[in-house]
Amino acid sequence: MTMKFVPAPDAVDVAAVPQKTLYTGATIPGIGLGTFGSDAYAGEEIAAAVAEALRIGYRYLDCAACYGNEHLIGEVLSDAIGGGLRRSDVFVLSKLWNDMHKPADAAAACRKSLADLKLDYLDCYLMHWPFPNYHPPGCGPDERNPESRPYIHDEFMETWRALEKLVYEGLVRHIGTSNVTIPKLKLILRDAAIKPAVNEMELHPCFQQGELFQFCMDHDIQPIGYSPIGSPKRPERDRTPDDLSDMEQPAVADIAQRHGVHPALVCIKWASQRGQIPIPFSTNRRNYLANIKCITEDPLTYEEMEMMRGAERNCRLIKGQVFLWEGANTWLDLWDTDGTIPGWGGYGSVRI
Numbered sequence: 001m002t003m004k005f006v007p008a009p010d011a012v013d014v015a016a017v018p019q020k021t022l023y024t025g026a027t028i029p030g031i032g033l034g035t036f037g038s039d040a041y042a043g044e045e046i047a048a049a050v051a052e053a054l055r056i057g058y059r060y061l062d063c064a065a066c067y068g069n070e071h072l073i074g075e076v077l078s079d080a081i082g083g084g085l086r087r088s089d090v091f092v093l094s095k096l097w098n099d100m101h102k103p104a105d106a107a108a109a110c111r112k113s114l115a116d117l118k119l120d121y122l123d124c125y126l127m128h129w130p131f132p133n134y135h136p137p138g139c140g141p142d143e144r145n146p147e148s149r150p151y152i153h154d155e156f157m158e159t160w161r162a163l164e165k166l167v168y169e170g171l172v173r174h175i176g177t178s179n180v181t182i183p184k185l186k187l188i189l190r191d192a193a194i195k196p197a198v199n200e201m202e203l204h205p206c207f208q209q210g211e212l213f214q215f216c217m218d219h220d221i222q223p224i225g226y227s228p229i230g231s232p233k234r235p236e237r238d239r240t241p242d243d244l245s246d247m248e249q250p251a252v253a254d255i256a257q258r259h260g261v262h263p264a265l266v267c268i269k270w271a272s273q274r275g276q277i278p279i280p281f282s283t284n285r286r287n288y289l290a291n292i293k294c295i296t297e298d299p300l301t302y303e304e305m306e307m308m309r310g311a312e313r314n315c316r317l318i319k320g321q322v323f324l325w326e327g328a329n330t331w332l333d334l335w336d337t338d339g340t341i342p343g344w345g346g347y348g349s350v351r352i
C-alpha cells in the first residue's frame, strides 16, 4: 500500500524557494539535491535522503545514469507521486553517460533512466560530458581508456540530434549540456535545432567561471552549479595538492561568522543570489534542510556578494583527467583554456 506523501513538520515553504524560468517558459527550482555519492555512499542511503528531501521541500533532483542509483530514486519518486505529490511539482533531471553517445544508444539510455526513475518523461536530459569516453566507476586518477577521444563536434551533434528527437517524442521536456566550454557552446548553439536550456558546470566560490557563466546568461541558458560547496568528499581521482577548500576561504569564513551560519551555507546563498542553481549533495538531514532553508532567508548583502566575488581563485576541482585521450598534454586540454578546441587524428583544432 502506498503511504500518503506528507511534508515534514519543519519543511520549508516551497513557495518561498526562488524559481528560475527557462527559455521555454517552464520553471525550475532555484536549488536541487545532488545525488552523486562520490563513490562513498550507498545508493540506499542516497535514496533515503531523496525521500526526506522531498518531504522537506526539494523539488529538483539532479540524477544521472552513471550514479548507479536511479532505480532506487525511482522507488522514492513512485512512492511520493503515488502518495499524492504531483509529478508536475518535481523537476527531474538525468544525464546520458559517455559510453552511450551513439544515437541508438542514447535513446535506449534515456528510456532506461525513465524506466529506472519510474517516470514517463524527464524535465531535463543532459549530455553528462562532451566526450564519448568511458571510465569504470570508482577508477583511479591515472586510469586511461585507449579508446578515448577529444571533442569532435560532428559526433557530438549526432548525439544531440538523438536528444532533440527525445524532445519531439515527448520523453524529455528540455535538453542541456554539462562540462562544456564557450568554444564548444558556440558550435552547439550554431548547429542545434533545440538549444540547451541549462548548462551544468562546476561553480563554487574559488571557481566562479565568470566568462562561461556570463555567456550562458547572455544566451538564456540557465547555469546549474555543481560541487557548490567545493565537494569536500570528492573521489581521490579528483584531488590534487593545489586544490583549495572553499569553506576555509577568509571571505567565506568571515561572512559565515557575521550571519552565524556554517560556511557551506554562505557558498549556497552566494550561488543562489548570483544566479546559478546550486545542487549540493548531502545525506545528512540537518545539512540538506539547512541548504534549502538558507536561500529563503537572511540574504548576503551587496558588500558580502562583492567579497565573495573576490574569493575567485580559478581552482577547478573536477579536472576530468580520466577523460584524457592518447596524445593529450594535460587535463587543461579538456577545457579549451586558450580558446581552442584541440585537434585529433584527421580533425584540425577549432577556434571559433
Ligand SMILES: NC(=O)c1ccc[n+]([C@@H]2O[C@H](COP(=O)([O-])OP(=O)(O)OC[C@H]3O[C@@H](n4cnc5c(N)ncnc54)[C@H](OP(=O)(O)O)[C@@H]3O)[C@@H](O)[C@H]2O)c1
Binding pocket: 033, 034, 035, 036, 037, 038, 062, 063, 128, 178, 179, 200, 201, 225, 226, 227, 228, 229, 230, 231, 232, 233, 234, 262, 264, 265, 279, 280, 281, 282, 283, 284, 286, 287, 288, 290, 291, 318
Ligand atoms: N555534471 C557533472 O559532471 C557533475 C559533477 C560533479 C557533481 N555533480 C552533481 O553535483 C552534486 C553536488 O556536487 P558534489 O557532491 O561534488 O559536491 P558538494 O555538493 O559541493 O559537496 C557535498 C559534500 O558536502 C557536504 N555538505 C553538504 N551540505 C553541507 C552543510 N550544510 N554543511 C556541511 N557539509 C555539507 C556533504 O556531506 P554530508 O552528507 O555529511 O552533509 C557532502 O559530502 C552531485 O551530487 C551531483 O549531482 C555533477
